[in-house]
Amino acid sequence: MDNLFKIDFRKYFYSRTFWIMIVIYLFLLVMLFVGVEGFLNAALKNAGKNSPAPMPEFSLYQFPAVWQNLTFLGGFFKIFLGIIAIISVANEFANKTIRQNVMNGLSREQFVFSKVLFVFLLSFASALILFLSGGIMGIFNTTDLEPMMIFQKTDFLGAYFLELFTFGSMSLLIAFLVKKSGPAIALLALYYYILEPIISRMLPETISKYLPVVSMGNLIDVPNSPLMQMFGINFRDSVSVPDVFITIGWNVVFIGIIIFVIRKQDL
């Protein structure tokens, strides 16, 4: 395991492309987590100019609500993680280094696990960045702060990690099937933004809730905002446990299919 990590680390550490992609992705996350409140309030103020009732101000960073708020928002950026995962696999096919790796004595399963490990670490890093930026913003913005409040509802961080990891393994599956980065990214975007939303609308909700992107999204519900509460709408304010199992199931399916396919394939 540590050897796989060492091998993959060397593949990425000296690659400028990877550094640029990863730094941009993590930078965007930090910007999102730190800047979103100001942006939303400015937008609301603007929209509320002609409103008869005063628009309530957003306060995203109060413990413990900060965790649900930020993990919910962070979920929209998972496409970047998917793209990085796809490029990491497609590069190996383009340079035929997957051939060289296998020929030199890496098993096909080990190759797949090295990519899963990469997605795992990327998801973990995203959750860590969210924890740090959310934690810092929370400490500065929570009234009547008590130390224990920081760790309340941090299960949302776990759900966020799971959401990213599941999306990452779905991206890996597409990458291993399509092998070329351009078409694979196009297919991922097509499925994520268009195909699955259409399919899920055509199916009854009892079935559509099992679809991968739907279940990933259901892990973390829309945060309750004062605005929504004005209209009497209340969303779930905890991690959806059934969806935890559904997404774990999808991970098993995605990684299982990759291994099944790669075992029988010419490289």
Added chain:
Amino acid sequence: MDYPVLEIKNISKSYGRIRALDNFSLIVHSGEICGILGPNGSGKTTTLGLILDVLKPDSGGYLWFGEKPTHLTRRRVGALLEQPMFYPYLSAMNNLRIIADIKGVSYNGIDGVLETVGLTSRKTSKYRTYSMGMRQRLAIAAALLGEPEVLILDEPTNGLDPKGIADIRDLIIDIGKQGVTVLLASHLLDEVQKICSHVVILQKGKKLNEGNVKEVLSASAAYELAAADMPELRKILENLGYFSEIKEENGKWLCTLSQEIDPGRLNRLIADQGIYLTHLSRRKKSLEKYFLDSLNAANG
């Protein structure tokens, strides 16, 4: 000592409707330098890809060192397949470190193999900046890394300059002398003739011929003979019983040997019959001739 390193049993492989390899079997023993010959598209690279697990056979199988092949048996094999395949943004050093990590060998051997292929001065340059010949050299270095028991080389002199070709040829002979088993695919027959102890000839995925290079070449050795009285000479030669075929070529008798005889003795036997030779030369059949004859025989 002489145990089978590689046993290929009835392996077949198709790409769509093209049958790349048809029921092919081969045994390579330890210490052999085995050349796989064949025209383009005859299945040489397919064979090597299969035994390196990069390709999957439709049927049949193979054993490495008498064992079922796994990724662990592949670590005992060094290979260069078809073309160099490396991370373009990594230096030669880092590319080889990845391979060392995969093979589970130390980095200490890296400087040595780079020295062997003459890349020491460029070892920290990115692979992307390498010329075709340097890429090929790095691929050979990668195959040599970790002192493999078996070396598989697919057209190792591709893209090399004449000096490079000579260097690699000497290197393979040298490695063979150290007891490493070598499997060499090539269409450069001259190269194979100089290097290999055994040959296998492939055509359209089928094995046409195989054998020990020395035997293959001496079995088809011939004498060119001439004398003042050519018809009389022919009679004598026919009675000697050493030749399987006697035919005229450029005013001389070309006599293919069925049994070995040294030129001195042959000269005396003929002189004993009262005929004196005006020309005697021994002609060794080249591997090229053997190869072309095999193909022609198969095509009937």
